[in-house]
Amino acid sequence: MVGGAVGERGTSAPVLSLEAVTAGPPDPLAPDVVREVTLSLGPGQTGVLLGANGSGKTTLLRTAAGLWPLRAGSLRTPAGDRFSPTAVGLVLEDPDTQFVAGTVRGEIVFVLENLGWEPGPLARRLQEVLAAFDLEPLAGRDPRSLSGGEQERALLAAALAPEPPLLLLDDPFLHLGPGAGLMVWRRLRGLAAEGRAGAILLTTHDPELALEADRVGVLAEGRLLAWGEPDTVLRALPGSLAQPVALVLEERLRAAGWRLPAGGLDPEALAGRIAEEARR
Amino acid sequence: MTLRGLVHRYPGLGGFCLGPLDVDGPDDRPWLVLGPSGSGKSTLLRLLGGALRPGRGRIAGVQPGKDAAYLPQLPERALAGRNLAEDLCGELRPPAPRRTRLRGALAAVGLEGLPLSRRSRDLSAGERRRVALALLVLAGYPNWGLDEPDAALDRPGTDRLLELLARPAAGGRLWIATHRFELYAPLRPWCLVLDRGKVVASGELAEILQIKGVRNVLDLSRRAPFVLWNAVRSRMPETPLPDLLSAPPPESARVAQVKAYLMDTTGVY
Numbered sequence: 191m192v193g194g195a196v197g198e199r200g201t202s203a204p205v206l207s208l209e210a211v212t213a214g215p216p217d218p219l220a221p222d223v224v225r226e227v228t229l230s231l232g233p234g235q236t237g238v239l240l241g242a243n244g245s246g247k248t249t250l251l252r253t254a255a256g257l258w259p260l261r262a263g264s265l266r267t268p269a270g271d272r273f274s275p276t277a278v279g280l281v282l283e284d285p286d287t288q289f290v291a292g293t294v295r296g297e298i299v300f301v302l303e304n305l306g307w308e309p310g311p312l313a314r315r316l317q318e319v320l321a322a323f324d325l326e327p328l329a330g331r332d333p334r335s336l337s338g339g340e341q342e343r344a345l346l347a348a349a350l351a352p353e354p355p356l357l358l359l360d361d362p363f364l365h366l367g368p369g370a371g372l373m374v375w376r377r378l379r380g381l382a383a384e385g386r387a388g389a390i391l392l393t394t395h396d397p398e399l400a401l402e403a404d405r406v407g408v409l410a411e412g413r414l415l416a417w418g419e420p421d422t423v424l425r426a427l428p429g430s431l432a433q434p435v436a437l438v439l440e441e442r443l444r445a446a447g448w449r450l451p452a453g454g455l456d457p458e459a460l461a462g463r464i465a466e467e468a469r470r
Numbered sequence: 471m472t473l474r475g476l477v478h479r480y481p482g483l484g485g486f487c488l489g490p491l492d493v494d495g496p497d498d499r500p501w502l503v504l505g506p507s508g509s510g511k512s513t514l515l516r517l518l519g520g521a522l523r524p525g526r527g528r529i530a531g532v533q534p535g536k537d538a539a540y541l542p543q544l545p546e547r548a549l550a551g552r553n554l555a556e557d558l559c560g561e562l563r564p565p566a567p568r569r570t571r572l573r574g575a576l577a578a579v580g581l582e583g584l585p586l587s588r589r590s591r592d593l594s595a596g597e598r599r600r601v602a603l604a605l606l607v608l609a610g611y612p613n614w615g616l617d618e619p620d621a622a623l624d625r626p627g628t629d630r631l632l633e634l635l636a637r638p639a640a641g642g643r644l645w646i647a648t649h650r651f652e653l654y655a656p657l658r659p660w661c662l663v664l665d666r667g668k669v670v671a672s673g674e675l676a677e678i679l680q681i682k683g684v685r686n687v688l689d690l691s692r693r694a695p696f697v698l699w700n701a702v703r704s705r706m707p708e709t710p711l712p713d714l715l716s717a718p719p720p721e722s723a724r725v726a727q728v729k730a731y732l733m734d735t736t737g738v739y
Binding site: 241242243244283327330331332335336337338339340342361364365366367368369370372373395398430431432434435436438439442443446448457458460461462464465467468 | 480
């Protein structure tokens with residue numbers, strides 16, 4: 191598993207910083223969707239935003255990307271105050287409409303050529319991102335002919351290719367399935383920790399992904415209820431959100447009279463606590 | 471309901487090929503179509519729903535496109551009308567159905583009383599997903615192929631969807647492609663597992679999950695309950711413990727309790 195030792199990186203200047211951000215769709219008559227949201231991510235840090243449907247996750251990401259206007263508060267990203275694909279990599283929820291080229295390879299080349307990459311570095315980078323998302327066998331296929339999960343991997347590769355210092359990902363593992371989604375998330379976190387994927391903010395409905403993040407936030411009706419360490423935030427999830435299996439297990443064992451020692455929710459920590467109590 | 475030598479190959483070099491599939495499944499239970507991304511789940515559902523024509527082979531028991539339809543992933547994206555009435559009439563041939571029929575279709579998917587003047591983008595994601603199901607009701611297809619109907623729904627939205635699918639609005643057959651088989655266990659589904667366009671296994675959920683090949687294909691070892699169980703097991707070296715899904719437990723009562731709680735979350739009872 192990756193992650194953990196990010197405390198020191200967290201102390202440097204944030205890559206993404208939202209201060210009391212209020213935002214909504216470009217139509218000024220539409221009501222505010224997110225209100226007074228404050229959060230930040232340092233270089234190499236990964237954050238996961240959980241929240242029910244309609245809680246404002248997508249609006250927050252669109253605003254952070256510079257696609258939707260800020261209505262109040264302040265926003266700092268590597269892109270400044272407008273959308274810039276070199277500074278902010280973005281994957282939105284609608285894969286079909288995001289492809290421009292006839293092949294997966296062409297999709298990534300298109301992004302890099304537009305940003306003025308020279309042929310040598312471009313070819314190397316292309317191979318790197320194809321490999322990072324197991325896309326080599328699909329490189330010659332039309333992205334529109336791929337399955338949902340394969341399209342998601344292709345979009346992630348294209349977003350990551352120009353090495354943006356900030357990646358904003360809106361529920362990008364929907365069609366990959368839980369096992370494969372977790373593997374891709376770990377790979378992204380690994381790259382972020384090595385300083386090769388910038389900081390990453392991800393929205394998802396899968397609480398298991400939130401267990402493996404530096405920061406977890408919970409949005410409800412446009413307000414950020416919490417932003418902090420996964421264990422702390424996940425233990426206080428509102429009842430309408432799915433809990434990670436580790437937390438379900440911990441709560442059921444406690445309800446059944448187990449006196450589990452306090453500790454973490456990651457598999458090794460929880461298994462250790464269970465074993466300790468089981469041997470008593 | 472049978473598939474005989476069913477094949478579909480997408481055009482182009484390296485195009486994906488599904489089949490040949492030879493499958494005999496029950497008529498009276500939902501089918502869960504399982505498998506990794508790119509294994510052919512959506513292609514099979516498209517064939518059953520008549521959205522694609524098989525290159526070879528045949529489907530017996532339903533008439534794709536006549537009494538069976540396919541609902542794609544995230545179908546609510548197509549709802550772009552000025553109001554629900556427009557969305558619901560969108561795909562139908564004229565004359566437009568009467569408003570009582572539109573209301574009836576909404577009621578069939580648990581949206582009774584929702585005004586036809588509402589815009590779908592003002593509805594919740596779960597409601598929008600059910601409006602998409604109402605399109606199938608209106609078009610008169612009793613048999614539905616639903617492609618990842620649970621995707622991108624929060625817990626209340628998922629719960630409502632499952633209530634609806636437990637008694638499908640059209641009363642016909644259901645084929646559901648999903649990664650989250652545990653959600654559908656209460657529907658007592660029959661399962662078909664695909665990998666790279668071929669059938670790996672078929673049968674009861676609890677039984678197919680015992681098969682090693684199926685567990686690899688479905689990536690079970692990376693799913694939270696299995697990861698946790700393996701971690702607990704490895705902490706108890708003095709008593710060899712069986713795998714999460716295997717019967718009967720020689721382990722201590724306390725560890726059996728951990729196992730039972732974890733099993734619950736896998737949908738295998």
